[in-house]
Amino acid sequence: MFFFSFRAPNYKINVNTAQRRLTLYQDGKWFKSYLIAVGKPSTPTPKGTFTIVNKAINPGGPFGVRWLGLSKPHYGIHGTNNPSSIGKAVSNGCIRMYNKDVLELSNLVPIGTVVEII
Numbered sequence: 777m778f779f780f781s782f783r784a785p786n787y788k789i790n791v792n793t794a795q796r797r798l799t800l801y802q803d804g805k806w807f808k809s810y811l812i813a814v815g816k817p818s819t820p821t822p823k824g825t826f827t828i829v830n831k832a833i834n835p836g837g838p839f840g841v842r843w844l845g846l847s848k849p850h851y852g853i854h855g856t857n858n859p860s861s862i863g864k865a866v867s868n869g870c871i872r873m874y875n876k877d878v879l880e881l882s883n884l885v886p887i888g889t890v891v892e893i894i
Contacts, residue, residue, distance in 0.1 A: 830887065
């Protein structure tokens, strides 16, 4: 008789606002990086360590195809209906991703994933 144990991967997200890059780590190792948009100078992306506390599919408005809410109220990682904004500091503090990228990220990371923003 064979027994298999399955352990879900442990993910961590690092957001570098200066590089405008979100990096996903799986079990402590680099997994994938994505180009992002961050907050503009008047509404900067908050720095610190947070967690993903909720997810929404097709949240509507300017948020693209997914919303990953952070433990800092009113901030999150989301898609965009303005893909030309990616790579720039133009948001109201949230982290914007291409819709295809946020869809991929949302399908990988569970609620409770640590998000470190530097």
